[in-house]
Each structure stands twice: as structure tokens, then as C-alpha cells.
Amino acid sequence: MSDREVIRRHSKSFALAAQLLPRQEREWAEALYAWCRAADDRIDHAPDPTSAAAALVELRTEVDDVYAGRPVTNPPATALRRVARACGVPKEYPLEMLAGFETDVRGAHFLTEGELLLYCHRVAGVVGLMMCHALGVINNDALLHADHLGIAMQLTNIARDVAEDWVRGRLYLPAEWLGRRPEFHEPLCDRLFAPAVRRCLTLAERYYRSGELGLDYLTPRCRLAVATAARMYRAIGTEVAAGGYRPSRGRAAISARRKLSILAMSTFKLLLELFFPSRLQPFVESEWHHSYP
Numbered sequence: 001m002s003d004r005e006v007i008r009r010h011s012k013s014f015a016l017a018a019q020l021l022p023r024q025e026r027e028w029a030e031a032l033y034a035w036c037r038a039a040d041d042r043i044d045h046a047p048d049p050t051s052a053a054a055a056l057v058e059l060r061t062e063v064d065d066v067y068a069g070r071p072v073t074n075p076p077a078t079a080l081r082r083v084a085r086a087c088g089v090p091k092e093y094p095l096e097m098l099a100g101f102e103t104d105v106r107g108a109h110f111l112t113e114g115e116l117l118l119y120c121h122r123v124a125g126v127v128g129l130m131m132c133h134a135l136g137v138i139n140n141d142a143l144l145h146a147d148h149l150g151i152a153m154q155l156t157n158i159a160r161d162v163a164e165d166w167v168r169g170r171l172y173l174p175a176e177w178l179g180r181r182p183e184f185h186e187p188l189c190d191r192l193f194a195p196a197v198r199r200c201l202t203l204a205e206r207y208y209r210s211g212e213l214g215l216d217y218l219t220p221r222c223r224l225a226v227a228t229a230a231r232m233y234r235a236i237g238t239e240v241a242a243g244g245y246r247p248s249r250g251r252a253a254i255s256a257r258r259k260l261s262i263l264a265m266s267t268f269k270l271l272l273e274l275f276f277p278s279r280l281q282p283f284v285e286s287e288w289h290h291s292y293p
Contacts, residue, residue: 016259017229021135022221028087028134031079036097036127038076043101052105059098067091087133093126100126108165109181110174113203116158119172121147124154128211135222145214149226152207153233159200159240162193162247173200190246197245201237208234220270228266232259 018026018033039059046052065072066081083089100122110116128150132143158165158172165172166188175181177196182189211230215223232254239252254262 016263017225017232020221020225020228020263022219025135025222028083029131031083032089032127032130032134035076035080035083035094038074039094039097039101043104049105049107056098056102056105059101060095063091063094063098066094083130083134087136088138089130089133093130096122096126104170108170108172110172111181112174112176116155116172116174117151120151120154120158124150124157126150131226135218135226137217137222139217142214142217145210145212145217148207149211149214149230152204152211153230155200155204155207156233156237156240159197159204159245160236160252162197163188164251166247173197188247190244190248193247194245197240197247201241201245204234204237220274224266224270227270228263231262231266235262 018029021029042055042059043052046055062072062074062077063080064070066077066084072078072081080089080094084091100119103119103122108119110119125147128146128148129143132138132146137143137146162171162173166184169184171182171184173193173196177199178192182192208230212227215227218226235254235258236252239254243249243252
């Protein structure tokens, strides 16, 4: 399966956004997505925790081989090598992602908001960092905003998938939001979880706002693609909110018509920005210092 087929099969939103990128940047982005998707699947589809732990060891070895120049035959690892060499993606990024997957292998249980944010940084924020390299942007301020956009999107995922994660024995909402650490033999209670889901999406909005500040560092076509993907994810949060933040309502999704509407709105907004440019919004480091441990 090609990198493009992987993204089309697993994420229609990302696939649509990727089509907006210039050809070379699209190929790098699709290759990175293919590796991230394959790594995630090897953990999630493992039949038991022991197999998942073994898969994690194999993934770390593959990353070592990729960056040491040793032979790799796994197509996703080959894709990672191709992007790492061409775009200068630091080895620390994929290793940091695997550190996040280790949390899933152990069983995700967070006590504090800080622990949740660290996890989101590892499994999604570093995707934003890698994508920055793929899109040719390595400005330090831009990297921070890309990290925050990834965190925002992961928080949206968590708010959307509470019921699915509960069935799998995972809970990403921190205990301090819930007032206690519920046990998985308990029924999924909307009254307990809905306020925490709402808090999760409120926190996501803060990170989306930071993520938006990084769009101005991108070329127009790349800006359109990233903005479209971010707004589609943000719209998922709106759907969760419309359902009263209740996990029992099932997985929220947005329609193809809504996606096209978001694309049209993003295009119009980009044209306004190009014809009526404004100064880059100031970066306020103090607001984001120590966002997570």
C-alpha cells in the first residue's frame, strides 16, 4: 500500500488537507503519516500487552536503524528514512512519539492535566514538529505553535473517543478532572465524564489558538492545508459539544458537506489574508512556558 493510500484509508480529513499541499511537501507529509500510522497500529492491534511491549522494542530498533543508516525493509521505516534524510527530521521526534506509545502499552491512566499534556505532546505534538520539517519550516516559534496544534488535535481525539477508549481499558481524562479514578468495571457514566470532556475541549481551544499563530510561518498553500485540517478537527469538538459532551452519544464525526464548507471558508480566509495582510501576531513565551512537564 502506498503512503497516499494509507492516509486515504485511515483519515479522510487529513487526506483532503494533504491534497492541498505542493507535490513535494505532500509526498513528505504522506510518508510521515504512513510511518506514524503504522507505528500506532502495531501497538493498538497487538493481541496482548506483552506483544505490544515487544512491538514497541521493535519500533525503537527500527528508528535506531533508520538514523544509523542500517538496512530497513519495512516500508513505513523506509518512508521515515526518506523524509528524515531529505528534511532533517531529528531522531528525538520519533523516539518521543514512541515514549508516548509506551504510555498506551502500560495502560493510560493520568492523574493530572500536566500528565495528559505531556502525553499529547509526545503522540501528537511531535507530529506537528515533524511536519514542520516536511513543510520546510524550522523557526523555533513556528515549531512551538506546531507542537501546540498537535496537542489541540489530540485533545479533540480524546474528547471524541472516551467511550471507545473505555471499552479498551484506557482513560485519558485525568483523575483530577473527574474527582476520582474510576474503575473499568463501572458503567460509563455521562454525569461523571461530561464535565471532564467539556474541560478537555476547553483546553483544546487554548492550544488551537496558539496553533493558529503558527500558520503565518507557512507558505500560502501549506497554510491552507494545515488550517483546513485544524478546522476540521475543531469542528469535531463542536459536534461533541452539541451532543452535551456525553460519551454515550458515540463517536462524533463531521459530514463531507461540512468538510467542503470548511475548505471553502479556509480558502476565502487565506485570500483575505493575502490581499489584506496583517502583521504577525506577537509570540508570548511566558504564557506557554511549562505548559507540560
